Amino acid sequence: xxxxxxxxxxxxxxxxxxxxxxRHARGHARVIFDVLTTNxxxxxxxxxxxxxxxxxxxxxxxxxxTQLGTLRLGTTVxxxxxxxxxxxxxxxxGGYLNFGMxxxxxxxxYTTAIVASHSGLPPLATFWAAGAVPAxxxxxxxxxxxRLRGAYFAIVTFVLTLAVEELVTVLGITNGAxxxxxxxxxxxxxASDQVYFFIFLAGSVLVALVVRQMGxxxxxxxxxxxxxxxxxxxIMGVPTTRVxxxxxxxxxxxxxxxxxxxxxxxxxxxxxxxxxxSLSLNVVVAAIVGGYQTWVGPLVGAxxxxxxxxxxxxxSDGLQGTLALGALLILFARFVPGGIAGVFRRRGTKVTL
Amino acid sequence: MTTAFQIxxxxxxxxxxxxxxxxxxxxxxxxxxxxxxxQGILIMISSFLAWDLLVHWGIDPILSVLIIIPIFFVAASxxxxxMLRAPxxxxxxxxxxxxFGVLMAAEALASIGWTTDTRSIDVGYAYTSFKxxxxxxxxxxxxxxAVAVVLLGLTELLLYRTLLGKAMRAVGQSRQSAEILxxxxxxxxxxxxxxxxxxxxxxxAALGVLFPFNIELQSQWLAYSFIVxxxxxxxxxxxxxxxxxxxxxxxxxxxxxxxxxxxxxxLYGILAVALMVRGGGxxxxxxxxx
Numbered sequence: 001x002x003x004x005x006x007x008x009x010x011x012x013x014x015x016x017x018x019x020x021x022x023r024h025a026r027g028h029a030r031v032i033f034d035v036l037t038t039n040x041x042x043x044x045x046x047x048x049x050x051x052x053x054x055x056x057x058x059x060x061x062x063x064x065x066t067q068l069g070t071l072r073l074g075t076t077v078x079x080x081x082x083x084x085x086x087x088x089x090x091x092x093x094g095g096y097l098n099f100g101m102x103x104x105x106x107x108x109x110y111t112t113a114i115v116a117s118h119s120g121l122p123p124l125a126t127f128w129a130a131g132a133v134p135a136x137x138x139x140x141x142x143x144x145x146x147r148l149r150g151a152y153f154a155i156v157t158f159v160l161t162l163a164v165e166e167l168v169t170v171l172g173i174t175n176g177a178x179x180x181x182x183x184x185x186x187x188x189x190x191a192s193d194q195v196y197f198f199i200f201l202a203g204s205v206l207v208a209l210v211v212r213q214m215g216x217x218x219x220x221x222x223x224x225x226x227x228x229x230x231x232x233x234x235i236m237g238v239p240t241t242r243v244x245x246x247x248x249x250x251x252x253x254x255x256x257x258x259x260x261x262x263x264x265x266x267x268x269x270x271x272x273x274x275x276x277x278s279l280s281l282n283v284v285v286a287a288i289v290g291g292y293q294t295w296v297g298p299l300v301g302a303x304x305x306x307x308x309x310x311x312x313x314x315x316s317d318g319l320q321g322t323l324a325l326g327a328l329l330i331l332f333a334r335f336v337p338g339g340i341a342g343v344f345r346r347r348g349t350k351v352t353l
Numbered sequence: 354m355t356t357a358f359q360i361x362x363x364x365x366x367x368x369x370x371x372x373x374x375x376x377x378x379x380x381x382x383x384x385x386x387x388x389x390x391x392q393g394i395l396i397m398i399s400s401f402l403a404w405d406l407l408v409h410w411g412i413d414p415i416l417s418v419l420i421i422i423p424i425f426f427v428a429a430s431x432x433x434x435x436m437l438r439a440p441x442x443x444x445x446x447x448x449x450x451x452x453f454g455v456l457m458a459a460e461a462l463a464s465i466g467w468t469t470d471t472r473s474i475d476v477g478y479a480y481t482s483f484k485x486x487x488x489x490x491x492x493x494x495x496x497x498x499a500v501a502v503v504l505l506g507l508t509e510l511l512l513y514r515t516l517l518g519k520a521m522r523a524v525g526q527s528r529q530s531a532e533i534l535x536x537x538x539x540x541x542x543x544x545x546x547x548x549x550x551x552x553x554x555x556x557x558a559a560l561g562v563l564f565p566f567n568i569e570l571q572s573q574w575l576a577y578s579f580i581v582x583x584x585x586x587x588x589x590x591x592x593x594x595x596x597x598x599x600x601x602x603x604x605x606x607x608x609x610x611x612x613x614x615x616x617x618x619x620l621y622g623i624l625a626v627a628l629m630v631r632g633g634g635x636x637x638x639x640x641x642x643x
Contacts, residue, residue, distance in 0.1 A: 098416060288450060322458070323462060325457055330451055
């Protein structure tokens with residue numbers, strides 16, 4: 001990773017593809033560059049065509065399909081697309097590994113359950129609370145936690161997931177280990193499956209565009225600078241703590257909203273299923289398999305991993321699913337450093353990885 | 354008064370075993386800068402192996418420790434050479450990702466192989482105890498604490514009285530300088546990883562005798578290893594000893610006043626807060642200084 005970006009940073013700034021980066025990041029060091037703009041123009045156009053055609057096909061599929069199983073698989077894939085994209089801002093651009101997406105997902109799901117049961121609102125209407133509570137939580141823990149570098153931050157996210165899961169299991173308001181029920185929406189099975197499919201589809205597109213834009217903005221450049229050399233970034237005037245915390249809060253808020261939709265969809269949540277490591281692991285594996293330094297990687301990774309389970313193991317929750325996930329993570333961490341997107345980019349654009 | 358004495362005695366005995374799991378993590382982290390996320394599951398696997406050895410072959414857990422240590426050392430060293438070395442060269446984070454994969458895969462495999470049932474290792478000395486000055490000392494605590502002391506002593510000798518130990522400490526201080534002085538740091542790294550995992554394996558057999566266990570306990574052992582390292586830092590076995598004893602005493606104290614669930618919330622909470630407030634325990638160099 002480090003050598004790759006060092007070579008790219010050393011490329012002459014005069015290249016047309018680097019325009020986006022120079023416009024926003026004028027006055028910053030050479031370490032600041034934009035991963036996405038290193039793609040050449042034909043590839044970018046091809047990418048957009050593929051993206052729009054794919055989107056059109058997905059919409060057509062969602063409207064017309066009668067195979068509810070496939071529709072639900074699509075919903076799961078899209079859920080992981082959203083989570084992985086949200087994860088990739090701090091962890092991909094910023095280089096801070098986060099093993100705790102389940103933490104914020106779970107807090108969001110529980111916020112929905114608690115607010116919906118106390119106020120009588122439909123679960124999806126608690127969307128904002130489910131995003132806000134994890135975001136505030138992330139802001140509170142982010143400032144001290146992000147003082148830690150690298151592995152230590154990862155450990156904190158890991159341990160906090162354990163702590164909050166135990167807490168939710170003993171608290172009264174969360175109904176302890178019994179879990180909580182949420183009143184489902186009054187709809188036919190097919191209609192409700194379609195609703196959730198389109199919610200996650202819209203969420204994926206929205207978050208993908210936001211994350212793509214973030215990667216090209218000054219904010220994204222700051223994160224990349226932090227990943228490359230945090231001390232240098234700090235000296236060059238990057239407000240490191242603020243940038244990292246914002247990225248963390250963004251990821252947490254999105255994960256919380258996903259948790260809200262998940263809770264509404266399943267209308268029953270319990271501590272071990274919502275704060276499950278398999279969810280955090282799914283996100284990390286999707287990012288590693290797809291490649292997490294661009295916004296395309298998470299799309300590819302979530303699709304590839306979820307389809308792989310569907311094909312080879314019954315579900316990603318069971319033991320075989322976890323085994324397959326672990327094995328995938330080991331293999332990609334060992335043999336394919338840039339993920340699928342990394343391999344593709346290397347072949348297609350001759351960018352040295 | 355007797356309660357206080359009781360807490361202190363069992364806390365210290367337990368703390369010696371916790372020192373062992375902390376030392377396993379601390380050695381790998383201190384020398385290789387890699388957080389061994391698979392530590393907890395390796396401890397669990399060792400407990401299961403000790404159970405198997407006792408049930409199927411009638412081997413006493415004390416002997417099992419002697420069998421498990423070489424198995425774990427060889428397996429971990431081989432794993433380091435084949436899988437861990439390349440990503441570790443790239444960055445410690447990459448190695449940690451791989452170990453996260455190992456954690457998940459091994460947990461799933463162990464759940465399939467040994468099921469998720471709760472087991473306990475029943476040995477003759479598990480139910481006997483004797484009284485010293487009003488405190489009840491269970492014999493299994495005493496035996497396993499003695500095993501831990503012997504192993505810690507041997508590790509201390511290895512680290513401070515042998516050439517290999519000196520090389521390990523040198524690589525921990527500065528890998529580049531060690532290389533310049535002719536140390537083959539790659540093989541030292543292999544030995545360090547093997548040693549760290551072997552210590553965790555020894556602790557697993559000991560812990561399996563003391564507590565009933567199931568696969569889910571692995572996250573607790575991982576968290577406990579973190580706590581020991583966090584309190585004791587990376588300054589060698591003496592640091593781990595301080596951390597281990599503090600954890601042992603703290604756990605005995607909490608379990609007197611709090612229910613099991615609340616006690617683990619408190620422990621994990623303390624760990625998270627301590628990590629954030631004082632990352633210094635986990636290698637002061639990693640805290641932002643600017």
